[in-house]
Amino acid sequence: MPEQAAAVQDFYPEDVAHCYGCGRLNAEGHRLRTFPDGEETVSRFTPAPYHTAIPGYVYGGLIASLLDCHGTGSAAIAALHREGREIGEGDAPRFVTASLHVEYLKPTPLGPELEVRGRIVEATDRKVVVDETLSADGVVTATARVVAVRMPAHMVRDADQTSPGG
Amino acid sequence: MPEQAAAVQDFYPEDVAHCYGCGRLNAEGHRLRTFPDGEETVSRFTPAPYHTAIPGYVYGGLIASLLDCHGTGSAAIAALHREGREIGEGDAPRFVTASLHVEYLKPTPLGPELEVRGRIVEATDRKVVVDETLSADGVVTATARVVAVRMPAHMVRDADQTSPGG
Numbered sequence: 049m050p051e052q053a054a055a056v057q058d059f060y061p062e063d064v065a066h067c068y069g070c071g072r073l074n075a076e077g078h079r080l081r082t083f084p085d086g087e088e089t090v091s092r093f094t095p096a097p098y099h100t101a102i103p104g105y106v107y108g109g110l111i112a113s114l115l116d117c118h119g120t121g122s123a124a125i126a127a128l129h130r131e132g133r134e135i136g137e138g139d140a141p142r143f144v145t146a147s148l149h150v151e152y153l154k155p156t157p158l159g160p161e162l163e164v165r166g167r168i169v170e171a172t173d174r175k176v177v178v179d180e181t182l183s184a185d186g187v188v189t190a191t192a193r194v195v196a197v198r199m200p201a202h203m204v205r206d207a208d209q210t211s212p213g214g
Numbered sequence: 215m216p217e218q219a220a221a222v223q224d225f226y227p228e229d230v231a232h233c234y235g236c237g238r239l240n241a242e243g244h245r246l247r248t249f250p251d252g253e254e255t256v257s258r259f260t261p262a263p264y265h266t267a268i269p270g271y272v273y274g275g276l277i278a279s280l281l282d283c284h285g286t287g288s289a290a291i292a293a294l295h296r297e298g299r300e301i302g303e304g305d306a307p308r309f310v311t312a313s314l315h316v317e318y319l320k321p322t323p324l325g326p327e328l329e330v331r332g333r334i335v336e337a338t339d340r341k342v343v344v345d346e347t348l349s350a351d352g353v354v355t356a357t358a359r360v361v362a363v364r365m366p367a368h369m370v371r372d373a374d375q376t377s378p379g380g
Binding site: 063064066067068069071074075076077096098099100101102103104105107108109110112113114116117142144145146147148149150151152155199203204 | 235241267275310315321369
């Protein structure tokens, strides 16, 4: 059961573990957790009743958020694996989003747990591209491509704005 | 001052005014408000301190959410104008998102009010394409293209999942 295991976000360094979408240290946020699952990656999240679009459906901004953070988490997993490491073997590398492209295929019903799955389509030391699906009750309602890039070290130290980061 | 004027979301019909991003009837949500501004559209939003990515920067999911709802709001304004109406002259038409493509150009500082601007690049009765910028302190940190489609009438009545909607 991957949910019982460690998520990659559990091993983000403390100073970069505050993301509203996936930071374990953000008490207000979604705290999305991402796991390897064979050749894929998986995250699961149950929206709150107020995460509404048209009543009865999940709002597109939450869907985009989940796909975004699943992308950076998947990139971190891919980077660990490229280094021959598993989750828990040292800090996980931190990626930020360079681009996010979401196709909303059909309305996503509000209520069921959502499952986000990722597949790495390209990975270098600096950049990882992840193709994703989001599904509810086994029906894919959105797809995405995320381009994630390794977080520039100076993002932690100062407010320099010269590098991508979502 | 457009903020003193009526926003297009003020005139969404009551049964479709609950979007977490822009619904005036969602008490938990962002309640984004979108205004015409010459040939453009504009929305403004100040993130909360917990809308963090890497500390000091706005999380990409919020940025995607603002660009998403600004897109559907801009589409509604474009549709009103195509009908020769202004905001406040009857209900505003409701659009949903078919696709959202965000380019994160640089980190967005957390603190200042964010400004989202849109420009209509294509508009038919059914579909509106909006190109957008998001800026903080006058610096554009993200761009987006949103494809919005008119909400299918059945989305209000049932859980039919055959049509796009984000």
